[in-house]
Amino acid sequence: xxxxxxxxxxxxxxxxxRSRSQRLIRVFMFVICIAAxxxxxxxxxxxxxxxxxxxxxASVTGADQTAVVDATAAKKDVYNSLSARVxxxxxxxxxxxxxxxxxxxxTDKTLTAFAASTDDPYLRYYSPERYSALMNTHxxxxxxxxxxxxxxxxxxxxxxxxxxxxxxxxxxxxxxxVVAVNGDNSQTWSRTEVAAVLSQNQGSTVVITWRRPExxxxxxxxxxxxxxxxxxxxxxxxxxxxDEDRTVGYIKAKQLTQNVxxxxxxxxxxxxxxxxxxxxxxxxxxxxxxxxxxxxxxxxFMNGGTVVEVQTVDGSSAKAATGQxxxxxxxxxxxxxxxxxxxxxxxxxxxxxxxxxxVGDTTMGxxxxxxxxxxxxxxxxxxxxxxxxxxxxxxIDDVGVTPEVVISDTGDDDAQxxxxxxxxxxxxxx
Numbered sequence: 504x505x506x507x508x509x510x511x512x513x514x515x516x517x518x519x520x521r522s523r524s525q526r527l528i529r530v531f532m533f534v535i536c537i538a539a540x541x542x543x544x545x546x547x548x549x550x551x552x553x554x555x556x557x558x559x560x561a562s563v564t565g566a567d568q569t570a571v572v573d574a575t576a577a578k579k580d581v582y583n584s585l586s587a588r589v590x591x592x593x594x595x596x597x598x599x600x601x602x603x604x605x606x607x608x609x610t611d612k613t614l615t616a617f618a619a620s621t622d623d624p625y626l627r628y629y630s631p632e633r634y635s636a637l638m639n640t641h642x643x644x645x646x647x648x649x650x651x652x653x654x655x656x657x658x659x660x661x662x663x664x665x666x667x668x669x670x671x672x673x674x675x676x677x678x679x680x681v682v683a684v685n686g687d688n689s690q691t692w693s694r695t696e697v698a699a700v701l702s703q704n705q706g707s708t709v710v711i712t713w714r715r716p717e718x719x720x721x722x723x724x725x726x727x728x729x730x731x732x733x734x735x736x737x738x739x740x741x742x743x744x745x746d747e748d749r750t751v752g753y754i755k756a757k758q759l760t761q762n763v764x765x766x767x768x769x770x771x772x773x774x775x776x777x778x779x780x781x782x783x784x785x786x787x788x789x790x791x792x793x794x795x796x797x798x799x800x801x802x803x804f805m806n807g808g809t810v811v812e813v814q815t816v817d818g819s820s821a822k823a824a825t826g827q828x829x830x831x832x833x834x835x836x837x838x839x840x841x842x843x844x845x846x847x848x849x850x851x852x853x854x855x856x857x858x859x860x861x862v863g864d865t866t867m868g869x870x871x872x873x874x875x876x877x878x879x880x881x882x883x884x885x886x887x888x889x890x891x892x893x894x895x896x897x898x899i900d901d902v903g904v905t906p907e908v909v910i911s912d913t914g915d916d917d918a919q920x921x922x923x924x925x926x927x928x929x930x931x932x933x
Contacts, residue, residue, distance in 0.1 A: 585617065610880075615690075623887045624657040625873045627693065631881035636699045647701030648709065648731040650675060651738075651757060653790030653843055654694040655719050655867065662788045662841050663757065665738050673729040675713060677788070677841075682726055683712040693885075694790070704733045719840065719867075741766035745777045749928030752779035753920075756800070759792030759845045764799035771803065771829045780931035781833040783923045787863060787912075791844025794872070798822045801852040803829040804859065810852040812892035813872070819892065824852075833930035834859040835923045838904065839912055843867040844891075850904040851893040860930075861906030862923045870899025 596602075607630075614628035629637060649668020650661045660680040664671045681692045684700050700709060708730050716724035741763060743754045752774030756763055771782065784804075791797075794811070801810045802825040809821045836859040838850050847866045853859035872889035891899045908926070910919045 589613070610882075614884075625654075625693070625871065625885065625887050627657070627690075627885040629875075629883045629885065633696070634875075634877070634881075634883040636703060637695060637875070637883075639699065639703060647698070647705070647733050647736075648711070649736050649738075651788075651790070652681075652694045652697055653788075653841060653867075654869070655680075655843075657693055658691050659694040659697045660719070661713075662790055665736055668736060669731050670729070673731065674727070675729060676715065678719070679713040679715050680724075681711060682714045685710050688712065695885075701733050705735075706733065708732055741770060743770040743774060745774055745779060746924055746928070747778070749924055750778055750780045750931050751783060751924055751927045752777070752781070753783045753785065753924065755785040757789060759789065759796040759800065759849075761793060761796065763792070763796050764803060767800060768803055768829050775830065775832075779832070781835070781927040782830065783835045783837060783920070783927050784859070785837040785920065785923075786842055786846045786849060787837050787839040787919070788841040789843070789846035790841070791846045791869070794822070794845050794848065797845040797848040797852075799825070801849050802827065804834055804853060805856055806831075808856055809894040811848045811894065812896060814890045814892055815888060833927060833933075835927040835930070836861050836906075837863050837919055837923050838866050838906055839864040839919070840867055840903075842904075843869040844871075847899050847904050848891050850906075851891075851897075851899060854904060854907075855894045860908065860926060861904070862908045862910060862926065863906050863919045864909065864911055865905045866899075866903040868899060868901045868903035870902070 596604075611628070611630050618626040618628050649665040649670040651663035651665070652659045653662035654660070658680055661670075661675055661677055663677055664675050681697055682688055684692060684697065690696075710728060710730050712726055712728045714724045714726050716722070738757070740757050740760055741754065743752060745752055752771070754767055754770045754774070756767060767784075774782070794813075798810045805824040806828055807824050807826040810824050811822045812819045813822065834853065836850060836853050838846075838861055842850060842863075843866065847868075847870055850861060850866055854861050870891035871887045872891070873885055874888040875883050875885045877883045893899060893904075908922065910922055912919055
């Protein structure tokens with residue numbers, strides 16, 4: 504009996520040991536499986552094609568997530584360009600849209616809207632037709648309807664209306680802006696475009712709608728329409744007179760045309776011969792013109808030095824005086840809010856060189872240069888390519904040149920001119 508009990512207990516111990524061993528084996532195998540799964544996961548990570556072959560969907564393989572990431576990166580790189588964005592729209596329409604569109608019309612509207620969205624008020628897209636019209640304009644001094652045009656914020660306005668002209672008879676006044684020409688108000692009319700139409704319509708009539716604001720900066724104002732005959736006006740660009748009582752020579756230059764410096768030089772010589780001992784140079788209402796003439800005109804009064812700094816994408820370059828002045832007599836320079844562009848270069852040069860005393864109003868502040876670039880698909884782009892800086896490096900654009908003696912033009916009398924003549928007369932006696 505004792506031996507039989509001993510065997511039963513030994514058998515029970517063996518069963519417990521086998522049971523414990525089996526549990527350990529199961530735990531060990533479980534661990535092995537987990538390790539194998541982890542290893543397989545790392546091995547298959549990124550093996551998108553292989554997993555898809557095994558039947559896993561894209562949401563599991565991460566293929567769609569990778570595509571989203573790649574697309575986002577592409578958008579950051581490619582769609583940082585207007586042309587790429589427009590190209591995408593074109594592709595969508597080409598593939599899925601049933602409608603059609605005019606490429607020329609879409610180009611015109613797109614580039615016109617693009618120009619309007621920039622900070623350059625002078626940026627313009629010219630369709631092939633408009634560009635052709637501009638190229639047919641051969642005389643920038645063409646008066647056309649008896650109006651001298653300038654430009655403010657990219658829009659043409661009358662800076663001077665010639666005495667006795669039809670425009671004056673029809674009530675056009677200095678400061679009136681051009682709203683439409685021959686019924687076309689689809690664009691902002693620049694000085695160049697108005698001149699082109701007037702040049703092409705010489706001998707016929709042109710219908711112009713005007714806007715009369717309270718000031719150059721005003722956006723509102725009454726509008727009115729005139730029908731005017733386009734014809735030649737022989738308006739003298741440079742005039743002069745001698746004030747014998749003050750021994751002062753007065754010279755008026757309306758535009759910086761190709762020969763303005765030679766005309767002013769002739770006036771200086773004639774007035775000096777009459778006994779002038781000081782000068783007043785009047786560039787009020789002067790819309791500018793050739794930069795080369797601004798340099799030459801300034802050189803008539805300067806011994807030397809920088810006249811203007813021209814700033815472009817390539818840096819700045821200086822334009823210097825010729826060093827051959829026509830006179831060393833005292834000079835007073837008359838300017839106003841319509842003194843613009845290259846005429847402001849003259850004002851800044853004579854002021855900062857201390858060659859002249861400036862009298863009048865702060866100038867317009869149109870110290871920029873526009874160029875026209877012909878486009879390969881037709882038409883052209885007009886944009887600002889350079890800025891004028893004063894000899895001391897100060898900006899002219901949106902700032903203007905402020906005279907030492909500020910006298911606002913009331914329009915009732917010529918207080919500015921009278922003061923300038925008196926000041927020049929006192930300098931002649933000094």
